[in-house]
Amino acid sequence: xxxxxQTPKFQVLKTGQSMTLQCAQDMNHEYxxxxxxxxxxxxxxxxxxxxxxxxxxxxxxxxxxVSRSTTEDFPLRLLSAAPSQTSVYFCASSLRGRDTDTQYxxxxxxxxxx
Amino acid sequence: xxxxxxxxxxxxxxxxxxxINCTYTDSSSTYLYWYKQEPGAGLxxxxxxxxxxxxxxxxxxxxxLNKKDKHLSLRIADTQTGDSAIYFCAExxxxxxKLVFGTGTRLLVSP
Numbered sequence: 001x002x003x004x005x006q007t008p009k010f011q012v013l014k015t016g017q018s019m020t021l022q023c024a025q026d027m028n029h030e031y032x033x034x035x036x037x038x039x040x041x042x043x044x045x046x047x048x049x050x051x052x053x054x055x056x057x058x059x060x061x062x063x064x065x066v067s068r069s070t071t072e073d074f075p076l077r078l079l080s081a082a083p084s085q086t087s088v089y090f091c092a093s094s095l096r097g098r099d100t101d102t103q104y105x106x107x108x109x110x111x112x113x114x
Numbered sequence: 115x116x117x118x119x120x121x122x123x124x125x126x127x128x129x130x131x132x133x134i135n136c137t138y139t140d141s142s143s144t145y146l147y148w149y150k151q152e153p154g155a156g157l158x159x160x161x162x163x164x165x166x167x168x169x170x171x172x173x174x175x176x177x178x179l180n181k182k183d184k185h186l187s188l189r190i191a192d193t194q195t196g197d198s199a200i201y202f203c204a205e206x207x208x209x210x211x212k213l214v215f216g217t218g219t220r221l222l223v224s225p
Contacts, residue, residue: 004156031211042118042202042215043157058212090156099145099206103213105156 001026004106006091012112013081021076021109023091029104031097032074033058034066036087037108043090049074050097081113118205118216125222132190134219136203139184143205146179147213148188151200160188160201190221198223 007022025032033048035058045058049068063085065077074093078085089109094101117139126132138146144165149157163170163177163186170177176189186203200220204213 033211035215040217042204042217043213044215045212048212059214092156094211097211099211100162101211102159103211105158107154107156 003027004091004093004104006089006106006109008109009107010110012114013078014114015082017081018077018079019081021078021089021091021111023074023076023106024072025093025104026072027093027095027104028071029093029095030071031095031101032068032091032093033103034064034074034076035090035092036060036085037090038087046076046089048097081111083113085111086113087111118203118214120201120203120216120219122217123220123222125224126193128193128195128223128225130193132193132197132221132223134188134190134201134203134221136186136188136216137184138186138203138205138214138216140205140207140214141181141184143207145206146177146186147204147206148175148177149202149204149215151202151218153199157202193221193223195223195225197221 004025030051034046035043047066049055091106094103147162148160174191178187200218204215
């Protein structure tokens with residue numbers, strides 16, 4: 001198993017550009033989520049999904065869209081990037097999202113918006 | 115609202131015990147977690163404790179939970195240089211692993 005993979009590892013955008021951060025898992029996990037990590041702060045939940053076709057907002061969803069057309073993939077879209085979205089983005093997955101399920105994190109995507 | 119706080123930095127010598135502390139504000143937390151993040155990597159779950167437990171031991175790791183004071187700690191016995199990392203505590207508020215993370219404690223272990 002590759003676990004949770006994220007692409008790209010690094011990305012630089014200009015303000016107003018759009019892009020999609022990719023996340024995939026090969027563990028047949030139902031639950032997937034996106035977090036952002038900013039200096040001096042813990043991870044904050046952006047969006048999550050409890051299964052294909054089902055998504056919901058987390059703590060900081062503004063400026064981000066998600067979709068879950070397959071179990072394996074959970075892309076995060078920035079429609080019009082802003083400097084405030086400069087951050088490290090982590091995707092995570094777990095079997096069903098229960099509190100006792102181990103949550104596996106990807107290696108992260110470091111995004112800079114100029 | 116939810117708020118999880120940790121001290122930013124801890125430095126210990128190899129072989130000593132490390133204690134990383136965390137305070138949280140939401141008394142409805144069901145589970146509390148400790149994650150480890152090594153440089154350039156994602157988070158790795160170390161251990162978790164159910165909110166009606168006081169203590170959980172897992173090899174070199176001991177988690178203590180004081181619900182009255184909303185205080186959580188992680189003790190690492192016989193700390194090794196490979197334990198150098200950032201440690202995050204997190205609480206689960208509404209289930210489905212909608213976690214609220216602390217700011218992280220950077221542990222530096224010197225030989």
